[in-house]
Amino acid sequence: MSGMSSLTKLISTLARVSDTKLVLLNHSNVQIISSAKMSQYPKYFIDPTFRNDELNAMYETGEVKEKALVPCRAALTEHTSSEFYSSFTRKFINHVMRKGNKQLAREIVEKAFEVIKKTQIQKFHSLPPEKKVDFAIRDPHELFHQAIINVKPIMVLTPIKRGGVRYQVPVPVDDVQATILAYKWFIEASKDKERTVRFYNKLAKEIMDAANNTGRVVKKKLDLHKQCEANRAYAHYRWN
């Protein structure tokens, strides 16, 4: 546990001097500007609202009047008001996709979720009746969300050149970047398999393990954090 305390110390010092961005959402007179950097749209174009519940909420609060005449970006083809829509999963599907084959990527991920659900049901039925009450069959989307939270790193190592030498310096990481790293690790772990094993089976296993805070992907995160802790002497190289 001493390792944990020094780790938390490192995190706290980094957090104190970190330059995380604050996104202020002010509903009075400042418009909610989309943060996309390399966009074909001018900066004052806002993101579209395509979920029915969000839309109804806007009508109730009267926010509709403010937003009615503000120019709006076009909704992506992934943006639907479907019951099966999950913003986390759609981003992950994009990362799984290769060569623009969205159909295949979506099939893989949905099959993986099917496998997760099946294994849970199998587990449930294999339990004795007393333990069945405690066991909860969770939605695969929810499990995936939990897995991502468990796998997201707080800091990473970046190479910084000082005096001709490249040091691996621990640096705090953005929430979005951390999520992208988590997606990448899941895909890497699922690819590293025997020839006969299917990708979606492996992916399902990884997700379930990560949701329990065990398994390969979580280990990778913990290893990275350990390395960051080991390199904490170089932390000041971040600011020279």
Place this chain on the structure above:
Amino acid sequence: MATTMLHKHRVSVLFSFGRSLYRRINVSQGEFGLQQKCSAYSRPINTLSASEAVAEIKNMPDESRPMPAKKPISKAMKAYLLQAKNYDEFMKKQNTEFQIGRRHLANIMSMDADTMTQEDIDQAIEFLFPSGLYEPRARPMMKSPELIFPPKKAAEFDESGRPYHSLFYTMNPNFYGLLQEAVTEYVNLNKEEDNMIRKRISFNSDMKIILSGSDWLSQEKLSNLLIEQIDDAQYEQFKNVMLRLAEHPLSNKVKDFIMKYRYSLVNEAALAEIPKPSYEKDGRAYVTFKGARRKNAYADVTVHMPGTGKFLINDCDIEYFQDIQSREQVIC
């Protein structure tokens, strides 16, 4: 009526030329001379009204004390007035040239010169002088001289050097005049708010201006509007003052004033193009939109009102699309 003996008398008279000015005039001593000159005036001056006194003193030939000579106009003033005159003449000339050019262009393009708009002129010039230049401002253009040449202020002070605008000595009278106007409106709104509170009238959100869909004029545009150079600090001040006014609960009353300094973000022309419905035999209304595009896809869409909820895509139902995402796009 006995002539009054005007002894050494100091007369103070109030003049008013626009701004109130006080002048003390020493009436000359010498009773006899005065008696002769003032024989016509039997009343003492201090009972006269101001305007009458003015008329008197103006008409009084006072040879013993010469009137102060008229101040010669300074060279700077002369140059300034000459510049203003030259600019006016220049603009007049340009205007006449533009009008002649318009008529010639109408003749060439066989259009009616009287009903020709600036849009027609732009189209004609683009046709006659096609340009491959990327920058639109570098291409040949024929516009009214007010749009091309930067506007200049009319003479800001008169021949004696007295400025017309009360805020002239701020160097940016239009800008500070605008801020003063904003503050005046704010004070008036505050008074109205107090009245409403006293009468227990409730406030609703309709009384506050909605600023969404528009944005403040840029620094450059504001400078052009006010015909003055506005620097960064002044622009920030302008935005702060106007925002403060706009956040007042009754700001809808000064909507016209605020919207003068805002431009709309919405393409209003596009909003106005609402197609009119046609009617089928059984009375159902329908609208057909041709040319809905997305990338290289092209669609003609017909919507019926009242509808059944059913739809056909190229005479097939939802099965036309094999991809689940495409199907979701149709329904959700």
